[in-house]
Amino acid sequence: MFRYYLQLALKSLKRNPVLSALMVMAIAIGIGACMTTLTVYSLMAADPIPQKSDRLYAVRLDSWDPNQPWAEPNEPPPELTYRDAMALMRSDIPTAHAAMYKGAFALQPDDKSIPAYLVFARITFKDFFSLFDVPFQYGNGWDSSADTSLSQVVVLGKAANDRLFGGADSVGKTVRLNDKAFKVIGVLADWNPTPKFYDVNNGAFNDAEDIYLPFGVALPLQVRTAGNTNGWKPENIDTIESFLNSELVWIQFWAQLDGSDTESPAEQKARYQSFLDSYVMEQKKLGRFERPLNNRLSDVNQFMSEREVVGEDNRVLVGLSFLFLAVCLINMIGLLLAKFLGRAPELALRRALGASQWQVLQLNLVEVSLIGVIGGLLGLLFAWFGLIAVRALYGDGYGALTSLNGTLAAQALLIAITASILAGLYPALRVGRMAPAGLLKTQ
Amino acid sequence: MLKMHNLNKIYRTDLVETHALRQFHLEVGDGEFVAVTGPSGSGKTTFLNIAGLLETFDDGDYLLDGKSVKGLNDTQLSQLRNEKIGFIFQSFNLIPDLSIWDNVDVPLRYRKFSAAERKERIDNALAKVGLSARAKHLPSQLSGGQQQRVAIARALAGSPRFLLADEPTGNLDSTMARQVMELLEQIHDEGTTIIMVTHDPSLAKRAQRHIQVLDGRVSDLHVVRDTGRHDNEAHRGHSHAVATAAAAVGETA
Helix, strand or coil: CHHHHHHHHHHHHHHCHHHHHHHHHHHHHHHHHHHHHHHHHHHHHCCCCCCCCCCEEEEECCCCCCCCCCECCCECCCCECHHHHHHHHCCCCCCEEEEEEEEEEEEECCCCCCCCEEEEEEEECCHHHHHCCCCEEEECCCCHHHHHCCCCEEEECHHHHHHHHCCCCCCCCEEEECCEEEEEEEEECCCCCCCCHHHHHHCCCCCCCCEEEEHHHHCCCCCCECCCCECCCCCCCCCHHHHHCCCCECEEEEEECCCECCECHHHHHHHHHHHHHHHHHHHHHCCCCCCCCCCEEEEHHHHHHHCCCCCHHHHHHHHHHHHHHHHHHHHHHHHHHHHHHHCHHHHHHHHHCCCCHHHHHHHHHHHHHHHHHHHHHHHHHHHHHHHHHHHHHHCHHHHHHCCCCHHHHHHHHHHHHHHHHHHHHHHHHHHHCCCHHHHHCCC | CEEEEEEEEEEECCCCEEEEEEEEEEEECCCCEEEEECCCCCCHHHHHHHHCCCCCCCEEEEEECCEECCCCCHHHHHHHHHHHEEEECCCCCCCCCCCHHHHHHHHHHCCCCCHHHHHHHHHHHHHHCCCHHHCCCCHHHCCHHHHHHHHHHHHHHCCCCEEEEECCCCCCCHHHHHHHHHHHHHHHHCCCEEEEECCCHHHHCCCCEEEEEECCEEEEEEECCCCCCCCCHHHHHHHHHHHHHHHHHHHHC
């Protein structure tokens, strides 16, 4: 019967093309608005590393101004000083851990036909790749010796490798960074977590860096941070040493705490928290960390929530867009009522010829579902235009947020069909319950 | 096969109660051709709607094929309507954007016949009314008489036990009305029970039995003719039904 109902629904839509078009547009505009905001919101709020987000912790120490917190009510700064980061790297409690910062280099390809260009680098420790399950296309990351020595090795991101080597296996080849030769030891597969949770302070929706270098090599080469640096204390900083010894915060720090054979994850976390507190207590004796103990281990989702990666305005916008969809649906109810009432004599005839109320309801619901599917598809097109507009408005930094994926497209269709059925239910029930006898004379 | 016993039907609004049928009593046997006449507002359409299970009644009883329809739910009533009753309307009631073939197909769709059986039934029904060649046409491409023949084909396609015709020639000129009437007589001759509401006394005379409805009651009943066309079991049933109905009128008049 479904095929029959579908054929009848198509005929019915063709019978009143203007009315049908109005209903399709009502649902399409509503879905378009909803999907635009929902796409941005869901990608913003998505868990970027669901397989281990509950075991990865952003490490924060409250080294901030004793007179006021980093942010109200009592938030510690999101990053660490160099001294503290290096001290934490000496701990053997976490399963894996890495300090990291964002740097920038002038990259000079061996191929002279490609001009030198600026690349952003993630300068970090070897565990970075295992911490975040970073996939490799060729080669591997570096070993622990490179973390502390002047090994001039580099891991290329996929885009950089595509640009420099046409996507070929470039392991063993050389690239020049700030006029120094670096040997390529690995090339990443496509990897661009959204949000960029490991460094939300430097743009939660920016793309992942182009290249990855060991911490040990960057500082001797005096590669400063290309990300945010924050301070609260007047300090005289004129050399790299004074910068590294300052109270400026600029290093992100992540630890993986997933327990061991002898220790549960909770026990490991408690032990690490205790280690952090002990470290800060030691530092207090040296006149640092004047604020009360406020060291934080926040898992990925807690950290993004605390850092307000998804702002309240985004939530309000999603709410408003759903209200707008509701307004569109109310309009659609009126249009459907007009349509079904116009069709009531035909439905009465079908009742006279043997259709039950339920069969007439099914027929009408197939028609509204069809409107929902067409409206949903058109709404997806509108959403696509909407996302292009968002990208144009906010720039390429929001590129990863402004792409529709299969799941969201399926969600849009589901919302469109559900919304259409909800809108169609009252008109369909009302017309289905009209006594057929009175309508047959009006045919 | 159709037995109405002391049916009452009242239409109520906030201000008015209208007694459409009062103690309505009628029996129609298998194979009968019954004409129902009466002035406007007398209750004959209400009778036809109740007979066709399109309306409910307030009290009394209605037996269709020996089974009471009282208390049946919508699905059961729809199934009975689909399987046992064929409707012919004054204004044909064809669906304008469906082809003739698809119009005849409508009741069969709700019968869950296979595609092959539906095709066979539709082809046979259209052949019976002489419109096989017009199967692909739309209703608007046919004359009024042809449209009514399509409606008859639609009513016949499901092989119903009886046809309910509401002013079947009311919208037709005399030539076309005659053709449609001849078609109904032919269908009746083949054994289908027909109940026809009409205003036209000349058409009523062509039925076997003529019932007049007045003020919601069967007020008069004539055996118009005994054509002698039926010498089968069904016809003997009819004669018995006529006698029963005549007795009933005597009781209620």
